[in-house]
Amino acid sequence: MTDIELLHLVTAPTRYQIITLLLDYHYCVKAIATKLGISEPAVSQQMNVLKECGLVTGERLDYQMHYTVNRELLKKAANTMKLLLVASEKKQGDIENCDCEFAATCNRRGTVKKS
Numbered sequence: 001m002t003d004i005e006l007l008h009l010v011t012a013p014t015r016y017q018i019i020t021l022l023l024d025y026h027y028c029v030k031a032i033a034t035k036l037g038i039s040e041p042a043v044s045q046q047m048n049v050l051k052e053c054g055l056v057t058g059e060r061l062d063y064q065m066h067y068t069v070n071r072e073l074l075k076k077a078a079n080t081m082k083l084l085l086v087a088s089e090k091k092q093g094d095i096e097n098c099d100c101e102f103a104a105t106c107n108r109r110g111t112v113k114k115s
Contacts (some may be wrong), residue, residue, distance in 0.1 A: 001053050002078035008072070009053055014038065019069060022056065022067050028064040 033040045050056035058065040
């Protein structure tokens with residue numbers, strides 16, 4: 001799975017909320033469901049997706065599985081996005097000096113105000 005695919009999985013609203021919770025504390029499915037106000041089967045379904053991509057791992061404590069986030073994998077994916085943004089900022093130039101194939105017919109040309 002690529003970093004971009006991983007980021008796509010994490011940005012689904014419920015999975016994002018689950019990851020946010022798990023970054024603060026190790027929760028079981030029941031606790032996550034209660035905190036998010038959704039059913040346990042819905043949480044389990046999302047946890048399966050997160051486990052399949054390696055972003056979440058579980059540890060059995062008594063009868064319940066408590067989950068943690070693979071922080072290194074999440075950091076790696078976030079770093080890929082950061083590098084993409086930095087690279088795009090270097091390429092982003094003045095709108096007046098646009099050199100794309102549609103520059104001559106662009107309706108927005110000259111309408112973007114510089115900050």
